[in-house]
Amino acid sequence: MKMIVLGGSPKGEISVTMQYVHYLEIQYPEIIFQKRFPAHDIRRLEENEEAFEQLIEDIRRADAILWAFPLYILCVCSQYLRFVELVEERGVVEAFAGKPAASLSTSIHFFDHIAHDYIKAVCEDWKMNFIAMHSPAMDDLTKAEGRQALEHFFSFFLHLAGQKHPACQQFPSIPPQKPRYHSVSTPVSIHSVEACNITVIADSTEGSLGNMIERFASCFSGGVEIVDLNRIKMLSGCMGCLHCGPKNMCRYDKADEVRRIYEEKIHPADVLVIAGTIRGRWVSSLLKAFIDRGFFHTHQPFLTGKQVALFLDGSLTSNPVLHSGLSDYIACQGGSLIDTICDETEDCSFIDGCIDTLAEKIDTAQEYSYRKSQTFPAIAGMNLFRDEVYMHLRMVFHGDHRFYHRNKIYKTLPHKRPLALLGYRLIGGITSLPPVQRKMVRNMKTFMLTPYKPVLASAAREARRGQKENGPEATDERCTKRKGP
Numbered sequence: 001m002k003m004i005v006l007g008g009s010p011k012g013e014i015s016v017t018m019q020y021v022h023y024l025e026i027q028y029p030e031i032i033f034q035k036r037f038p039a040h041d042i043r044r045l046e047e048n049e050e051a052f053e054q055l056i057e058d059i060r061r062a063d064a065i066l067w068a069f070p071l072y073i074l075c076v077c078s079q080y081l082r083f084v085e086l087v088e089e090r091g092v093v094e095a096f097a098g099k100p101a102a103s104l105s106t107s108i109h110f111f112d113h114i115a116h117d118y119i120k121a122v123c124e125d126w127k128m129n130f131i132a133m134h135s136p137a138m139d140d141l142t143k144a145e146g147r148q149a150l151e152h153f154f155s156f157f158l159h160l161a162g163q164k165h166p167a168c169q170q171f172p173s174i175p176p177q178k179p180r181y182h183s184v185s186t187p188v189s190i191h192s193v194e195a196c197n198i199t200v201i202a203d204s205t206e207g208s209l210g211n212m213i214e215r216f217a218s219c220f221s222g223g224v225e226i227v228d229l230n231r232i233k234m235l236s237g238c239m240g241c242l243h244c245g246p247k248n249m250c251r252y253d254k255a256d257e258v259r260r261i262y263e264e265k266i267h268p269a270d271v272l273v274i275a276g277t278i279r280g281r282w283v284s285s286l287l288k289a290f291i292d293r294g295f296f297h298t299h300q301p302f303l304t305g306k307q308v309a310l311f312l313d314g315s316l317t318s319n320p321v322l323h324s325g326l327s328d329y330i331a332c333q334g335g336s337l338i339d340t341i342c343d344e345t346e347d348c349s350f351i352d353g354c355i356d357t358l359a360e361k362i363d364t365a366q367e368y369s370y371r372k373s374q375t376f377p378a379i380a381g382m383n384l385f386r387d388e389v390y391m392h393l394r395m396v397f398h399g400d401h402r403f404y405h406r407n408k409i410y411k412t413l414p415h416k417r418p419l420a421l422l423g424y425r426l427i428g429g430i431t432s433l434p435p436v437q438r439k440m441v442r443n444m445k446t447f448m449l450t451p452y453k454p455v456l457a458s459a460a461r462e463a464r465r466g467q468k469e470n471g472p473e474a475t476d477e478r479c480t481k482r483k484g485p
Contacts, residue, residue, distance in 0.1 A: 001158070002032040004062035008069025008080040010239045012040030016138050017068050017106045023141060024154055031158070034058060038083035039069070039076075045086060056092045064100045064161045065128070067119050070240065071107035074325045075115045075282060078237035078289035084122055085279055097127040100161035102153075105135045108388050110381060111328055117321040121171040121281045129167045132157045172318040174280070181208040181343040181351050183215045188356040190219050190363045198362075199225045199265045202275035202311075203287040208343045209313035212355060213275055216311070219359035224273075227265055229286050233257045237289035245396040250296040258293045262302070271307045271362055272335070274326070278314025282322055291329070299385040299393075299400045304334030307365055309341070309358055316342040331378040336371040338362060386412065 009015030018035070025033050036055055038045060045052045059065065069076045087093060103119045105112055116133045123130040134153035140146025198220060200213055205228045217224040233256040243251040253259045266272060276283035294302070308330045316323055323340065330337045339358045343351055364370070385400070386409050394401040404410050414421060430436055440447055 001030075001063045001161070002034060002061065003064045003066055004059055005033055005035045005066045005068050006059075006083075007035060007037040008039045008067065008076050009037075010039050010077055010079050010237070011241075012037040015070060015240070017070050017104065020104060020106065020136065020141055020150060021066070021068055023147065023150065027151060028154065028158075034062065039079040042079040042082050045083065052086065052090070056087075056095045059099075060095045062099065064102075064157075065096065066157075067101065067103040069103075069105055069115070069119075071105055071110060071112055071115055072238060072240070072292050073295065074111040074329050075118050075288070077240070078285045078292050081279075081282055081288050082285035084281075085285055087126075088280060093126045096123075099128050100157070101128045101130050102157045102161075103130075103133045104153075105133075106138045107135065108384065108393075109135065109137060110384060111325070111377075114321060114325045114328070117171075118281055118325075121319075121321060124167075124169050124171055125174065125280065129165070131160045131167075171281075171321070174318050175315050175344075178315075178344055179346055180211070181348055182211050183352055184348045185352045187215055187218045187352070188359055189221065190359050191221050196220075196222065196270045196362075196366055197225070197268055198222075198271040198273070199227065199269040200273040200275055200311075201227050201229065201261075201266070201287075201290065203229050203277050203284045203290075204275075204313070205230075207313065209275055209277055209311060212311050212313070212341060212343060212351070213273075215352065215355045216273065216359065219356065225265060225269075227261055229290055232261060234289060234293065237285075238292035238295050242396055244296040244298055244399070246398045248296050248298060248300075248399040250293065252293070253296070258290065259296060261290075262294060262296075267302065269306060270366065271309070272303065273309045273311060274330075275311035276313070278312055278316070278319060278322065281319060283312070283326070298397050299389060300403045301332065301334035301382075303330060305371065306335050307338045307362055307371070308335040309338050309362070312340065312342045314342070315344045316340070317344065328377040328381075331372075331375065332381040334378070336365075338365060338372075382409070383412075386410065 005021055007013070007015065007018060007021075009017055012018075013035070021033065021035065024031075036058060038055065041051070045055065069080055072078070075081075087096070101123050103116050105115055107115075112135045116135060120130050120133070132153060134150065136146055136150065141150070200217070202209065202213055204210060205213060205226065213226060217226065235252050235256045239251070241251055243249065250259060274287075276287040279285070282288065310323075310326060310330075327337050327340075338361050339354075341351065341354050341358060345351065386404060389397055389400045389404055390410060390413065410416055431440055
């Protein structure tokens with residue numbers, strides 16, 4: 001069997017993921033592995049038509065395809081995304097059709113399922129037969145059980161790759177292109193957030209997306225800062241060099257404008273709007289490159305306390321993986337996703353109303369200091385980073401180590417709270433006694449409410465005291481939105 005490996009690292013052959021491929025080469029000498037590195041060679045593939053055609057011809061002649069990539073901010077890197085865009089732009093999807101495929105990634109398991117779902121969705125769009133995925137931790141190859149799991153995955157893939165079974169489709173098909181959105185009504189006028197700093201980061205300010213941004217900006221009398229990524233100097237996406245590890249300094253800091261945009265436009269913003277064009281199964285590689293380059297923050301959240309909104313041009317309902325990835329990214333950076341606006345409906349008046357509602361939500365959230373509660377993605381993501389940096393990642397990411405110390409993130413580690421642990425052990429010992437346990441089980445419903453009773457009693461006392469001092473109108477004022485002039 002001739003298998004083509006499509007390397008998804010900008011570092012090409014010297015990536016960690018390719019070491020797993022090298023191990024497979026050693027263990028399966030009967031397989032002809034043909035390694036190609038579209039993420040590393042993306043500039044040449046864009047500019048040299050002959051090189052691109054040679055790669056596509058190699059894919060046509062292959063019996064199976066292995067997508068092999070590292071994780072880059074919840075998905076594959078922007079260079080790999082650009083390769084997918086090129087395949088679709090140049091109309092050579094047919095070279096992939098019918099071929100068995102699998103995906104292999106390396107990471108610390110930070111939302112690795114998103115990247116694999118993205119690849120699977122692409123395979124379905126291109127009529128490939130996606131069979132299996134394997135997502136080891138970066139150092140699993142150094143462990144016997146990790147090597148065994150890799151061999152099990154590949155043997156499973158090889159066995160089914162030789163058989164032509166139909167594959168069920170997991171993701172909805174992308175619908176045909178819809179008509180362009182344009183505003184058809186007068187936008188709402190928001191006056192009360194004039195001091196609020198609103199920044200829009202966009203991969204386009206033309207077409208439907210540009211019209212949505214224009215409608216949104218016209219809602220605010222205080223003005224909106226719009227950054228068009230097509231007009232800034234960005235030399236490359238993230239190269240995975242980890243130059244940022246020790247002091248959060250990117251290798252391109254002095255060579256292009258990306259860091260300046262983050263520090264001068266995004267960091268000071270109260271509200272951030274990310275406006276992107278959906279290209280197939282993800283946002284454009286241009287926007288993804290800008291997001292990837294934000295990794296100079298490494299594992300330190302930089303959207304804490306900010307309201308964030310998404311404007312997307314394209315089909316969102318057929319891209320559940322995309323919305324999950326973007327919303328989880330925002331949550332893990334500490335941001336509060338206030339809403340997502342997409343232009344996939346043909347009803348322009350409906351989109352007008354959604355944009356107006358978003359503007360009012362931003363105004364009201366600023367007034368009442370409302371931010372969404374953290375949920376599983378943000379909490380689990382930060383706990384994963386905390387644990388990894390506390391252990392082996394601190395060898396490279398010294399900036400993270402200092403940040404976690406300074407912001408007391410390490411204090412949330414269980415062994416860093418000895419008094420709490422001692423208390424829980426004592427209580428656990430008491431509640432394990434059979435008489436106590438029987439009584440607790442009989443009264444579990446009321447037992448669970450015990451910590452809340454004094455809180456509610458105190459709140460009731462404070463409310464009665466406030467009504468006596470200020471009258472019932474004080475409560476009503478909290479529910480009345482401030483009116484602009």
